[in-house]
Amino acid sequence: MQNNAPQGNSNFHNIGAPQEISVFHMVGYLGTGLKLALSKECRLFVIIPIIINFVVLALGGYLVFQTISTFLQQYLDMLPEWLTFLSYILWLFLVLTIGFVFCYIFSTIATIIASPFYGLLAEKAEGVLRGAPFAAGSDDGIGAIVKDIPRILKRELQKMMYYIPRVIICLIITLIPGVNVIAPIAWFLLAAWMMCIQYVDYPYDNHKISFADMKKDLKQQRLASFAMGAVISLAMTVPILNLVIPPAAVCAGTKYFVEIQKRYDLNTALNN
Structure with missing residues (x-):
């Protein structure tokens, strides 16, 4: 993929923390993101990921329904008739717990499969945001997607390796009596941060900015980063x-990403 927008500045992380971004901007950012995704410049790279999401989530939903139905039937067979009313309560409980877990797992799978297209989408969106549309001859077709697959999958693996130890910590918190009262908060914060x-x-990876530097930038905007992840997490729970x-x-x-870079640019100018 060819970027016409300015590349990541390797000196950014030696300048100092940029100006804070307001947490209240995050809902607006998602609205802006939706408008960008549906714009003529970007919609081509949205259609395929949506199809992938639909297929994977539909398959996941079917498997979840079958799993819950099988488990519930086996459980009901062991209950006396006068307790069959519990099936409705148990069904609701299973849908809310297993359903959310499977939804997250299959959403992650769909995201990994669609990640090459998301990289191109981020590139196109950045061009629109910076007012610098990409040239018609730029390397943004199927060849670019195929070429970038190894690098993108490596980056996704980095995210998974970062995520798994934190999931284990949350699981341990969930299993410890007394301490587990904070488990819902821990899970929500982890979900928001990872989202x-x-x-x-994606734009950081397009600019070849390392995973470590990306995390450093987000930590310098910690509240805004958590707010963005929380908004996305909540929106992801809405069917359709x-x-x-x-x-x-x-x-x-x-x-x-563009707003963070602008603040680094301003910080650089003020320090020169």
Whole structure:
């Protein structure tokens, strides 16, 4: 993929923290991301990820339904008739717990499969945001996608290796009596942080900015980063809407990246 926008500045991280971005901008960023995703410049790179999301989530939903139905039937067979009313309560409980877990797992799988297209989408969105549309002859076709697959998958693996130890910590917190009262908060904070990392990382990766430097930038905007991830996480729980939220979140993450870079540029100018 060819970037006509300015490349990441390797000196950014030696300048000092940029100006804080308001947490209240994050809902607006997702709205901006949705408009960008549906714009004529970007919509081509949105259609394929939406199809991928639909297929994977539909398959996941079917498997979840089958799993819950099988488990519930086996459980009900062991209950006396007068307790069959519990099936409705148990069904609701299983949908809310297993359903959310499977939804996250299959959303992650869909995101990994669609990640090459999301990289191109972030590139296009950045061109629109910077007012520098990409040239018609730029390397942004199927060849670019195929060429970048190894690098993109390596980056996705980095995210997974960062994520897994933190999931284990949250699981341990969940299993410890007394301490587990904070488990819902821990899970929500982890989900928000990882959602922000997932969708802001595409423009960083396009500019060959390292995963470590990307995390450093987000930590310098910690509250805004958590707010962005929380907004995306909540939007992802809405059926139907969650099909278009991933590409909208990619564009929102690109908007966030551009704003961070602008603040680094301003900070650089003030220090020169």
